[in-house]
Amino acid sequence: MDIVPQLIVNSLIAGSLYALVAMGFNLVFGATRFFNLAHGVLAAVGGYTAFYLGSTLGAPVWVAVIGAVAAAALVGYGFERLIFRPLRARRASNLVLLVASLGAFTAVEALIAMLFTSQFRTLAMLTGATHIIHFGSGVMTSVQAIILGSSVVVLIALRLVLTKTSFGRAVRAVSDDEEVAKIVGIDTNSIIGAVFIIGSAVAGLAGVFAGMDTGIEPRMGFLILLKGVIAAIIGGIGSVYGGFLGAFLLGFAENFGIWQISGEWKDAIAFTVLILFLLFRPQGILGKKRI
Amino acid sequence: MNSKKRTFAAVLALIVLAGAVWWGTARTAPQSSGVIKIGFIGPLTGDAAPIGESTRNAVVSAIDEVNASSTQKYEVIYEDGRCDGPTSASAAQKLINIDKVKFIIGGICSGETLGAAPVAEAAHIILLSPVSSSPDITKAGDYIFRTFASDATSGQKVAEAIWSRGYRSIAVISEQTDYAQALKDIFEARFKELGGTIVTSEGYETTSKDFRSQLTKAKAANPDALYLVPNTSASGQILLSQVKDMGITTPLFSNELVTTPSLLTSGVSNGVIFAEVNFDKNSPAAAAFLDAYTKRFGTMDPSSPPIYGASTYDSVHLLTDLITTYGSNPDTVKGALYAVKDRPGAAGQLTIDRNGDAVREYVLKQVVNGQIVPVTQ
Amino acid sequence: MEYIIHLAILVSIYAILAISLQLLVGYTGLLSVTHAAFYGIGAYVVALLLTNTGIGFFGALALGILGSALAALLIGLVLSKFRDDYYALGSLGFNVIVFSVLLNWQGLTRGPLGIPGISRPELFGFVFSDNAFFLLLALLLLAIVYAFGRLITQSSFGRTLEAIREDEEALSVFGYRTSGFKLLIFVLSAGMAAVAGALFASYITFIDPSSFNIPESIFMLSIIILGGLGTLRGAVLGALVLVLLPEALRFVGFSTDIAAQMRQLIYGLLLVLLMLYRPQGLVGKFKL
Numbered sequence: 001m002d003i004v005p006q007l008i009v010n011s012l013i014a015g016s017l018y019a020l021v022a023m024g025f026n027l028v029f030g031a032t033r034f035f036n037l038a039h040g041v042l043a044a045v046g047g048y049t050a051f052y053l054g055s056t057l058g059a060p061v062w063v064a065v066i067g068a069v070a071a072a073a074l075v076g077y078g079f080e081r082l083i084f085r086p087l088r089a090r091r092a093s094n095l096v097l098l099v100a101s102l103g104a105f106t107a108v109e110a111l112i113a114m115l116f117t118s119q120f121r122t123l124a125m126l127t128g129a130t131h132i133i134h135f136g137s138g139v140m141t142s143v144q145a146i147i148l149g150s151s152v153v154v155l156i157a158l159r160l161v162l163t164k165t166s167f168g169r170a171v172r173a174v175s176d177d178e179e180v181a182k183i184v185g186i187d188t189n190s191i192i193g194a195v196f197i198i199g200s201a202v203a204g205l206a207g208v209f210a211g212m213d214t215g216i217e218p219r220m221g222f223l224i225l226l227k228g229v230i231a232a233i234i235g236g237i238g239s240v241y242g243g244f245l246g247a248f249l250l251g252f253a254e255n256f257g258i259w260q261i262s263g264e265w266k267d268a269i270a271f272t273v274l275i276l277f278l279l280f281r282p283q284g285i286l287g288k289k290r291i
Numbered sequence: 292m293n294s295k296k297r298t299f300a301a302v303l304a305l306i307v308l309a310g311a312v313w314w315g316t317a318r319t320a321p322q323s324s325g326v327i328k329i330g331f332i333g334p335l336t337g338d339a340a341p342i343g344e345s346t347r348n349a350v351v352s353a354i355d356e357v358n359a360s361s362t363q364k365y366e367v368i369y370e371d372g373r374c375d376g377p378t379s380a381s382a383a384q385k386l387i388n389i390d391k392v393k394f395i396i397g398g399i400c401s402g403e404t405l406g407a408a409p410v411a412e413a414a415h416i417i418l419l420s421p422v423s424s425s426p427d428i429t430k431a432g433d434y435i436f437r438t439f440a441s442d443a444t445s446g447q448k449v450a451e452a453i454w455s456r457g458y459r460s461i462a463v464i465s466e467q468t469d470y471a472q473a474l475k476d477i478f479e480a481r482f483k484e485l486g487g488t489i490v491t492s493e494g495y496e497t498t499s500k501d502f503r504s505q506l507t508k509a510k511a512a513n514p515d516a517l518y519l520v521p522n523t524s525a526s527g528q529i530l531l532s533q534v535k536d537m538g539i540t541t542p543l544f545s546n547e548l549v550t551t552p553s554l555l556t557s558g559v560s561n562g563v564i565f566a567e568v569n570f571d572k573n574s575p576a577a578a579a580f581l582d583a584y585t586k587r588f589g590t591m592d593p594s595s596p597p598i599y600g601a602s603t604y605d606s607v608h609l610l611t612d613l614i615t616t617y618g619s620n621p622d623t624v625k626g627a628l629y630a631v632k633d634r635p636g637a638a639g640q641l642t643i644d645r646n647g648d649a650v651r652e653y654v655l656k657q658v659v660n661g662q663i664v665p666v667t668q
Numbered sequence: 669m670e671y672i673i674h675l676a677i678l679v680s681i682y683a684i685l686a687i688s689l690q691l692l693v694g695y696t697g698l699l700s701v702t703h704a705a706f707y708g709i710g711a712y713v714v715a716l717l718l719t720n721t722g723i724g725f726f727g728a729l730a731l732g733i734l735g736s737a738l739a740a741l742l743i744g745l746v747l748s749k750f751r752d753d754y755y756a757l758g759s760l761g762f763n764v765i766v767f768s769v770l771l772n773w774q775g776l777t778r779g780p781l782g783i784p785g786i787s788r789p790e791l792f793g794f795v796f797s798d799n800a801f802f803l804l805l806a807l808l809l810l811a812i813v814y815a816f817g818r819l820i821t822q823s824s825f826g827r828t829l830e831a832i833r834e835d836e837e838a839l840s841v842f843g844y845r846t847s848g849f850k851l852l853i854f855v856l857s858a859g860m861a862a863v864a865g866a867l868f869a870s871y872i873t874f875i876d877p878s879s880f881n882i883p884e885s886i887f888m889l890s891i892i893i894l895g896g897l898g899t900l901r902g903a904v905l906g907a908l909v910l911v912l913l914p915e916a917l918r919f920v921g922f923s924t925d926i927a928a929q930m931r932q933l934i935y936g937l938l939l940v941l942l943m944l945y946r947p948q949g950l951v952g953k954f955k956l
Contacts (some may be wrong), residue, residue, distance in 0.1 A: 003511040006537070010503040035753050083940055094753050095699050096943050099893060102886065103939025110932035118340040119594060120525030124557070132536060141536050214500040214529045217338075223498050226764075233757065255504040263505035264467050264494030268768035271761035278758050279746060336929060376782065376874045381674065381915075388670035402876055405784050409873040413797070427784050467771055469780045469876065494772065 002137060007255050009138035015251025016144075016151040017213070020206035021228030022235060022243030023151075023158060024199035030175040030238035031195040032088070034097040038079050038104040039203055040225025041112075046072040046204025047123070047216035048112055054126045061126045069204045076200020079104050080193055105221065113218040123211040147209045154202055155244045161198075162240065171195060175238065230270055234277040236284030245285050249273075326364045327619050329354075329610065330386035332397030332407055334374035338497070338523060339400055343371075345595040346399050346422060346603040348588045352580070353607035355587075363615045372398045376406025383407035387414050393621045394419070394614065396606055399599075401425030401469045408435045417621045417628070421606035422599045425473050429646045434621065436628050438606045438641055440568060440651040442470065446477030448566040448653045449518065449544050452668055454485045458515035458542065463492040464505050464530065465520035474546060475520050490514045497522065502533050509539075516542040519563075524551040524594035531559040550656075550663055553593035560658045564666060569639045569652040570598045572663075580604050580637040598638060605636035673799045677871055679911045680806035681864045686891045686903035687817045688860035693889065694897035694954060695821060696853050697833030699752070701885045702743070702759040703861055705766035708880025709736045710862025711869040712770060715783045718870065725789035729866045733859040739766070740858030741851070748850040751836060763882050770877040782876030786869050806867055813860050817900050820856070829853055830898075833954070890935055893942060896952020905950055910935075 025039045050068035053059040059067070083100050092100075130141040140148075162168035170191050173181040182188050206228075210220060227250065228243075235246020250270060257269040277284065331350055334343035350367055358364050368390050372379035379398050386392045387410065394417045398404040404423040411418035412432035420428065420437040424445075428437055453461060461482060465475040472494075479489050490512040493505040509517060517539065521527035527548045534543065547567045549560040571577060580601055584591060591600060609631065610624070617623045631643040642650040657666045689703045713735040717728035743762045750758050770777050777783070789796045789805060796802045820826050831839050832846050840846050869875050887910070895906025914931045942949060 003507055006507040006510075007504060010501070010507060013503065014501055035757070083944065086944060092943070092947065095756070096947055098699075098753055098756065099889075100940050100943035103936045103941075103943065105936065107933050107936025107940065110929045110936060113336075114929045114933070118337060119592065120341075120523070120528075122528070122557075130536075132538065139537055210500075215525065217525070219338075219498075223500075229757065230761075258493075258504050259508070262493055262772070263464075263502070263508070264496055264772045265768060266499060266504075267496055268765045268772075271764045274761045275746060275758055275765075278750060278754060278761075282754065375878050376876060377868075377872050377879055380872050380874075381678070384671055384674040385915075388674070402782060402874075402878070405782065405874045406872060408784075425781070427781065431784065467780050469782060472774065472780050496768075496771070 003259070005136040005138035007138075007259060008252075009135055009140050011251040011255040012148055012248070013140055013144045013213075013251075014255060015248035016148040017206060017210055017224070018227045018231045018250055019151040019244045019247035020147075020154060020202055020209065021224050022231035022247045023154060023240045024202035024206070025228050026232045026235070026238055026240055026243035027158065027195055027202075028199040029232065030240070031171060031192050032084065032097075033238075034084075034094045034101075035229070036079075036084075036101045037098060037225060037229075038101040038108070039076075039199070040221035040228065041105045041108045042072040042076050042200045042203035042221070043207030043210060043224045044109060044112055044216070044218055044221035045075050046207030047211040047220060048116055048207075048218075049204070050123055050126065050208045050211060051116070051121055051216060054123060055121075064126055065205070065208055068208045069201045072204020072207065073197045073201040075108070076196050076203070077193060080196040084196075085189060085192075105225075109218055109221060116218065118218055120215050120217045121211075122215040123208070127212045141213075143209075143212050147213065150205070150209065151244070151247075154205070155240065158198075158202075158240045167191075167194070227270060230274045233274060234284055236286030239284070239286050242284050242286040249285065326366050327394075327614060328390055328392045329365055329367050329607075330383075330390065330392040330395040330397070331367050331369045332372040332379050332382050332386070332395060332403055333369075333399040334403065335369065335371040337373045338525075339374040341524070341592040341594045342422070342599055343374075343399055345592050345600050348584060348591075349580070349600040349603040350396060350607050352583045352587055353604045354611075356583070357608065357611045361611070361615055363611075365611055365614075367396075368392065372400065372403035372407070374400040374402060376402045379403035379406035380410050383410040383418075387411070387416050393417065393619055394610055394624070396421060396603070396610065398423060399603075401428065401473075404428055404435070404437070405431060408432050411435065415621055417610075417624055419606050419610055419628070421603040425469055426477070427473075429648050433647070434625060436643060436647040438602050438609065438638070438643075438649045440649050440653065442474040443477050444651070444653050445546065445566045446474045447481045448655065449546075449564075450478050450481035450485065450487075452564065452566070452655050453482065453516055453518070453544055454487060455668060456516075456542075458487070460488050460490045460512075460514045461516055461518055462490050462509035462512050462514040463518045463520070464502065464509060465492070465494055466522040466526055467494045467496050468522040471520040471522045475518075478518060478520075495526075497526070500526075500529055502530050503537065506533055506537050506539065510537065514541060516544060519543060519545045521545070521548055524548050524553060524596075527551070528554050528557065528559060531563070532557070535559055547596050547598060549658060550596050550598070551594050552591070555658065555661045555663075556593070558661060561660060562658065564655060564657045566653045567656055568598060568602075569654045570601060571639070572597060574637075574639075576635060576637045577601055601637040605638050605641065608636065609634065609641070670799060673803050675912060675915055677799065677803050677806050677867075679908050680803070680810045681867050681871070682888070682891060682907040682911050683904045684810055684813045684864040684867070685861055685888050686895065686907045687813055687900055688857045688864075689888050690892050690897070690900060690903040691817060691820060691829070691853055691860075692857045693892055694899065694902070694952070695826065695833065696829040696850060697954075698747075698850060698854070699756040699889075700747075700759045700854070700857075701756055701882065701889065702763040702766070703857075703888050704880045704882070704884035705743075705763045706736045706740055706858035706861040707865045707868070707884070707888075708766065708770055708877070709739050709858075710865025711875050711880070712777055712783070712865075713862070714866040715786045715869040715875050716776070718787050719783060719785060724791075725787075725866070725870060726791065729863065732866045733862045736862035736865070737855045737859040740855045744851045744854035744858075747854065748847040760882060760885075763885050767877055767881045770880060777877070780876060780878075782874055783869075784874045786873045786875070788873070789870055802871060806871075809863055809867060813863060814900060814904070816860070820853075821900065825849070825852075887935075890939060892949070894938060894949055896949030898948075898952055898954035902949055902951045909950075
């Protein structure tokens with residue numbers, strides 16, 4: 001049996017989840033220029049909201065998904081208003097913002113664990129029975145196909161918004177230079193707020209999908225974040241398109257990397273890829289191109 | 292802020308903290324006379340928390356029964372070992388030196404037991420683990436006991452079962468944790484000794500949820516059967532559902548984690564053959580325990596194997612029986628523990644050997660339509 | 669009393685870690701998230717030597733420092749090319765890689781099984797099996813590390829490091845090879861972390877890789893950020909507060925499963941509030 005088609009499918013499955021995280025992460029980075037580690041916990045917020053709506057309240061799947069995305073967007077916007085905006089106003093350095101986002105991450109993760117316990121849960125009540133789709137000798141489940149499709153849809157939607165609307169032009173202006181954007185009359189704070197809402201919503205969606213594919217637990221955000229950040233950097237930090245490409249590159253590197261060496265080295269492979277990129281191509285696959 | 296102020300702030304912070312610790316110490320100091328304190332160490336938080344929770348509840352059930360029937364009263368102090376050695380060592384220090392316990396039930400995770408063991412051994416305190424199965428615990432010390440069998444037995448049993456079914460090549464997928472790796476090593480050693488080949492042995496990190504590429508390699512190696520060694524019910528569930536998703540139809544062998552209710556109801560563990568202590572959920576002793584547990588705490592967490600609770604429950608009864616009979620001197624109780632032979636309990640018959648290890652009979656079982664049925668070797 | 673001694677030993681170990689990390693983060697401005705890796709390498713070298721060879725604790729300690737410093741040299745060669753947030757992420761990557769090696773190279777480290785039965789230090793036939801004596805040893809090593817840290821910070825080397833923190837560009841314009849200085853302090857700091865690793869391994873007598881992963885590195889960072897960046901005393905103070913805080917929570921009477929999450933919650937909120945209202949920490953001089 002040829003192993004390659006299945007490895008390609010595995011890489012696509014892994015890449016599509018990383019892509020959803022990396023695109024949101026890069027969108028926020030593009031506008032604010034700092035590593036928002038709290039981005040990861042939004043996936044857990046999304047996953048648990050869907051769990052609460054679907055399991056405890058018995059809501060149908062579309063309500064659960066919309067609720068989860070909204071909750072993640074709300075929490076992400078809350079971070080921006082309560083923590084990051086005051087820090088930016090004070091011209092805090094990137095490291096201060098990074099440490100603060102780490103703190104926000106830790107606190108919210110603990111809060112989720114207190115509310116829902118640390119137990120692993122599935123979102124099977126939302127997905128129902130899945131069926132198997134064949135790609136040659138490779139297989140994936142219907143849920144994974146939906147995730148893959150959604151990552152492409154989100155990419156296209158974000159690209160359209162950023163390139164075709166006046167809001168998108170404002171985001172790009174802020175991204176290029178916040179000071180200049182302010183001078184030409186753009187309300188940078190509300191633009192950045194909107195960017196946080198969109199980016200966080202996508203992270204929430206990633207959390208729901210991760211939960212549907214495997215399951216949710218409070219610390220899921222950290223794992224999702226690490227891979228998402230690697231994808232964001234190797235694709236081209238600050239670029240939505242780059243995050244998308246980087247995610248699939250990472251998916252392929254991980255899954256083909258363990259073809260010859262044993263599977264427990266997956267994380268080490270991912271971080272080796274990151275360090276190689278930082279060393280030899282710190283600007284990522286896309287280079288200096290933005291958005 | 293000048294340096295005087297800074298020093299002052301530092302000293303102030305020190306005093307406040309020292310005060311907090313002292314206050315805590317003082318608060319727990321008063322001993323209620325006549326009541327014997329027992330410590331408990333288990334993973335009350337973290338990934339293994341469901342197991343910590345159900346074993347703690349099992350302790351509560353057992354202690355309540357003992358206190359209702361015996362003239363000697365007991366009190367248990369619960370500490371979190373977070374499933375790791377250092378935290379557990381810290382918890383053991385606290386139990387022994389602050390609460391002055393002479394007996395500890397725990398740890399639950401093997402890492403906890405190995406972390407707490409040197410502390411208990413040095414203080415001549417009995418440490419009785421109800422669930423830890425690492426082979427290293429066998430030689431952890433004179434005061435260290437367990438009522439769970441070492442992984443050695445389970446791994447060998449499954450290897451022999453696979454061999455006797457005529458399967459000669461095996462692919463192994465195991466989680467990178469102490470329990471799973473010890474089990475995997477013993478299994479592989481025994482299977483090679485029998486003359487079989489391990490065609491591929493893949494690990495996965497405990498944080499990972501995507502095992503498809505490991506499974507792809509295992510499938511491509513075309514083995515006669517697959518041996519899966521997850522460490523938690525969660526990873527077992529993901530692993531087994533990905534096995535099904537990828538259309539792998541080779542016979543599956545695993546460990547007792549496939550008996551957790553969440554796996555049984557989801558159906559993913561159907562067909563899996565595993566080795567387990569001769570534990571019968573429907574035996575009178577086990578049924579009595581599970582009844583008492585359910586009445587008090589509701590259904591046991593579906594990701595915790597019932598055998599863990601039963602073994603913990605037995606450990607509490609064993610320890611309190613011995614203390615009530617022989618008094619609360621750890622050295623006397625230690626002697627009595629080494630003499631335990633064919634003691635009936637919810638988890639089956641228990642004999643303790645000269646290493647302080649439980650000698651338990653292992654049997655093969657299979658999951659069939661969500662039910663656990665015994666199968667022949 | 670035993671319990672207080674136990675806590676004092678833990679505080680000493682973390683104080684050593686915090687001092688060594690302080691040199692890197694607080695003085696040189698390099699946000700390293702890989703300190704647990706060097707702590708771990710030190711612990712593993714000492715544990716393996718003590719369980720497999722006849723070499724004594726102090727010999728093992730010396731080799732542990734050496735091993736950790738060598739690993740730091742290799743890693744530092746890569747890292748010293750980065751600055752600011754890229755430095756943080758690159759160093760985080762190395763922590764994961766070192767953790768993976770400790771976990772997966774089972775032939776050497778026994779992987780997740782950990783190394784049990786590590787012996788206590790011995791000097792001229794005297795075994796530090798009593799915790800009170802072990803505490804003396806820990807305090808002695810803490811004092812040496814503190815003195816070494818002071819030596820560095822008050823030397824011209826230390827002033828160069830602070831100049832790198834304030835303005836690396838300007839310094840390189842003046843002809844300083846800043847990456848050489850960054851590498852040197854990284855190696856020294858890793859060697860000091862190995863001292864803490866050695867103490868930890870021989871105190872707990874059982875180690876496994878889980879003690880040396882990213883959350884531990886983040887915990888060390890929280891210690892120095894809370895204590896205050898750019899002061900050695902801040903590092904010690906931070907270690908004192910953050911090591912004792914969870915132990916104090918043990919007594920407050922939260923139900924146990926809530927208590928541990930509560931601790932995480934408090935760490936998280938503490939970091940956010942410090943960044944918002946007091947970015948220089950309790951007694952610090954330098955704001956990130």
